[in-house]
Amino acid sequence: MPKGGYMQKILRVDLTTQKVSVESLPEKVARDFMGGAGFAIKYLFDEVPAGTDPLGAENKLIFASGPLSGTNASCASRMAMATKSPLTGAVGMSLSGGYFPVELKFAGYDVLIIEGKSEEPVYIWIHDDKVSLRSAKGLWGTATLDCQQIIKDNLNDQNIRIACIGPAGENLSKMACIINERRAFGRKGVGAVMGSKNLKAIAVRGRQKVPVASQDAFKKANAVMLKAMKDSEALYPALGKFGTPVVIEVLWGSGTFPAKNFSATGQWNPVEQLGVGANEVRKIGKEPCYKCPVGCAQIKLVKEGPYAGTLSVPDYETIYSFGGNLGVTDLDSIIYADRLCDGLGLDTISVGLTIGFAMELFEKGIITKEDTGGMELTFGNHEAAIQLVSQIAYRKGFGSILADGSKIAAEKIGKGSEKFAMHIKGLEMPGYDPRGLKTHGLSFATAYTGADHNRGYSSQDVFGSPVPEPVDRLDPKGKGRMAKWNQDMHAVTCDAATMCNFIIDAYFPEGAAKNTADMVNAVTGFDYTAQEVEMIGERINNLARVFNAREGFDRKDDTFPERILTEPLKAGASKDHYISKEELNLMLDEYYSERKWTAQGLPTKEILLTLGLDDAVTELERLASKS
Numbered sequence: 038m039p040k041g042g043y044m045q046k047i048l049r050v051d052l053t054t055q056k057v058s059v060e061s062l063p064e065k066v067a068r069d070f071m072g073g074a075g076f077a078i079k080y081l082f083d084e085v086p087a088g089t090d091p092l093g094a095e096n097k098l099i100f101a102s103g104p105l106s107g108t109n110a111s112c113a114s115r116m117a118m119a120t121k122s123p124l125t126g127a128v129g130m131s132l133s134g135g136y137f138p139v140e141l142k143f144a145g146y147d148v149l150i151i152e153g154k155s156e157e158p159v160y161i162w163i164h165d166d167k168v169s170l171r172s173a174k175g176l177w178g179t180a181t182l183d184c185q186q187i188i189k190d191n192l193n194d195q196n197i198r199i200a201c202i203g204p205a206g207e208n209l210s211k212m213a214c215i216i217n218e219r220r221a222f223g224r225k226g227v228g229a230v231m232g233s234k235n236l237k238a239i240a241v242r243g244r245q246k247v248p249v250a251s252q253d254a255f256k257k258a259n260a261v262m263l264k265a266m267k268d269s270e271a272l273y274p275a276l277g278k279f280g281t282p283v284v285i286e287v288l289w290g291s292g293t294f295p296a297k298n299f300s301a302t303g304q305w306n307p308v309e310q311l312g313v314g315a316n317e318v319r320k321i322g323k324e325p326c327y328k329c330p331v332g333c334a335q336i337k338l339v340k341e342g343p344y345a346g347t348l349s350v351p352d353y354e355t356i357y358s359f360g361g362n363l364g365v366t367d368l369d370s371i372i373y374a375d376r377l378c379d380g381l382g383l384d385t386i387s388v389g390l391t392i393g394f395a396m397e398l399f400e401k402g403i404i405t406k407e408d409t410g411g412m413e414l415t416f417g418n419h420e421a422a423i424q425l426v427s428q429i430a431y432r433k434g435f436g437s438i439l440a441d442g443s444k445i446a447a448e449k450i451g452k453g454s455e456k457f458a459m460h461i462k463g464l465e466m467p468g469y470d471p472r473g474l475k476t477h478g479l480s481f482a483t484a485y486t487g488a489d490h491n492r493g494y495s496s497q498d499v500f501g502s503p504v505p506e507p508v509d510r511l512d513p514k515g516k517g518r519m520a521k522w523n524q525d526m527h528a529v530t531c532d533a534a535t536m537c538n539f540i541i542d543a544y545f546p547e548g549a550a551k552n553t554a555d556m557v558n559a560v561t562g563f564d565y566t567a568q569e570v571e572m573i574g575e576r577i578n579n580l581a582r583v584f585n586a587r588e589g590f591d592r593k594d595d596t597f598p599e600r601i602l603t604e605p606l607k608a609g610a611s612k613d614h615y616i617s618k619e620e621l622n623l624m625l626d627e628y629y630s631e632r633k634w635t636a637q638g639l640p641t642k643e644i645l646l647t648l649g650l651d652d653a654v655t656e657l658e659r660l661a662s663k664s
C-alpha cells in the first residue's frame with residue numbers, strides 16, 4: 038500500500054437503507070487514477086450504468102480528494118465530485134476548494150460515495166469514524182450560508198466544514214450546485230442530484246493527520262513549486278493582487294470577452310465598469326483556500342446604493358455571466374447576484390447565460406412581456422435579472438421555464454430560440470468567445486462535461502503562454518494536439534492531484550508534470566515519472582469519454598452553438614473570425630487522431646488497452662454489438 042497521501046478508506050452511505058460502510062481504497066486504483074477526478078470518474082464508470090436517471094435513486098454522488106490534500110502542499114486543497122449530470126446526461130464532474138475537502142481527509146476518508154434516496158430530508162454527519170444520518174426537516178428551505186451556520190450551532194462546533202444545497206437543489210433546478218462556505222461544486226446541476234436524494238448537507242469534522250512518505254523529498258519538491266510561484270509574474274503580482282478579474286482586460290484586448298449572449302463580443306467594453314479598477318475599490322479582503330498563499334478569492338463589499346451592505350466573492354466568470362453577458366455595467370448588482378446565487382445554491386455561469394438567452398429572445402420579440410410576467414427583459418436590466426434568479430430557484434413565474442438551463446428552456450419556448458441558447462452538450466458557455474480562441478474552443482467542444490473552461494484551460498490562447506509551444510489563437514490548424522495536452526495535463530495536475538488550476542495556467546506550465554510527479558511521489562512513496570503522470574490525465578479523459586459514449590455521445594455532440602459556427606465577430610481584435618463547420622471538422626479530425634480515437638470520436642481498443650482500461654474496451658464492444 039502507498040506509504041502516505043491516502044487515508045486508504047472509502048466511506049459509503051446508502052440513503053435508502055441508511056447503511057454506512059467503509060471499504061479499503063485499492064492500491065491499484067490509487068496508482069492508476071491518483072485521486073480526485075480519477076477516483077470519482079473510476080467509481081462513477083463502475084457503479085452508474087448506462088441509462089441511469091440522473092435524478093433517480095440509482096445515480097450516485099462521488100466525492101474524492103487527491104493525495105496532496107491535507108498535507109502542507111500549497112494550493113492543493115481541492116476535491117472532485119462526480120455524478121451523472123442531470124443538465125447534460127454526461128459525466129458531471131465538479132471541483133471545489135476551501136476547507137471542506139481537506140476536512141473529509143482529516144476524518145479519515147479519500148472517497149465518499151453516496152447512493153440511494155432518503156424518504157425524508159437528512160444530512161450526513163461525519164465525525165472521524167462516527168458517521169450518522171440526521172434529520173434535515175428543519176433545514177429544508179434554508180439558504181446555504183444559513184444552513185451551514187445552523188448545523189455548526191446545533192452540533193456545537195464552529196470548525197465543522199459543510200457542503201450543502203439551497204432551495205434550488207431542493208427544487209431540482211438543473212443549474213443547482215453544492216456550496217461549501219462560499220465556494221461551489223458548480224455547474225452540471227450536481228446540486229439537483231443531492232436534492233433528488235433528499236440530502237440537504239454533508240457535515241464533516243476530522244482530527245487525523247495525512248501521512249507523508251518522505252518529509253525530505255516533500256520539502257524539496259514543495260520548495261521548487263514555491264520558488265516557481267514566487268518567480269511568476271502572473272501569480273502574486275496579478276492573480277494574487279487582483280483576483281480572477283485580471284482576465285477581463287486580457288480578453289477585451291483579444292476581442293474575446295463575450296457580451297450580450299455572445300452577440301456583441303468585441304463591441305461591448307467591460308474594462309472601466311467591470312475591470313480591475315472597479316473591483317479594487319470594493320475589495321475588503323481575501324478568502325483563500327486551505328494552505329493557499331495566493332488568495333485569488335477576494336471579498337467585495339457594496340458600499341452604497343440599493344445593494345449596499347452586500348458582501349460576496351464574485352470571480353471572473355460571475356462578472357462575465359451577470360455583467361457583460363447581460364449588458365450590465367453595474368458591478369454592485371453583480372456582487373448582489375453572486376451572493377443571491379450562492380445562498381440559493383445556483384451556478385452563476387449557467388444562470389447568467391440562461392437569463393442572457395431570455396434577454397436576447399425578448400429583444401428579438403421571440404418572447405414578450407406576456408411570457409415574462411410583465412418583466413421588461415432587455416439587456417442591461419439587472420433588476421429583472423435579479424428577480425429571475427429567485428424565480429429560477431423556486432420554479433416560480435417565468436423562472437419555471439428557465440430553471441433547467443438554456444437548452445431545456447429553448448425546447449419549451451420553441452420558435453427558433455434554440456439558435457440563441459449558448460451551450461455545448463447542455464452546459465452553458467463560460468466567459469471566453471471561442472471564435473477568437475480556437476484551442477480553448479476545441480476544448481469546450483470536446484470536454485467530457487460540455488462547455489467547461491476548467492477541463493483544458495488554454496493559456497496559450499488566452500495569455501500567449503509558449504508552453505508546450507506557442508499557438509496562433511485564430512488559426513484552426515494544430516489545435517488538436519494542443520487541446521489534448523491541455524486537457525490531459527489539467528486532468529491530472531488539477532483534477533486528480535487536486536492542485537489549483539493556476540499551477541499550470543499561471544506559474545508552472547513547463548514543470549507541471551515533473552513537479553506533480555515529485556510532489557505525489559514524496560507524499561505517497563510511488564515512483565511516477567512525468568510521462569506516467571501525463572498518462573493518468575489521458576486515462577481519466579478516455580474513461581470519461583467511454584462513460585459518455587455508452588450514454589449515446591459521439592462526434593455529433595462535439596460542436597458549438599449555431600452562432601459560433603455562422604456569425605463572424607463584428608468588432609475588436611478577433612473581428613471577422615468564427616469557426617465554420619469545415620474548421621470544426623478539421624479541428625475534430627486532428628484532435629481524434631491525436632487521441633487515437635475513431636472518426637466518430639470513440640476511443641479505440643488500442644488506446645484503451647495502452648491505458649489499462651480493459652473494462653472500457655468491454656463496454657465499447659458491448660455498445661458496438663448492439664448497434
Ligand code: SF4
Pocket residue numbers: 112113114134135324325326329330331332333334537538539
Ligand atoms: S489561487 Fe484561488 S482557487 Fe487557487 S487555491 Fe488559492 S484561493 Fe483557492
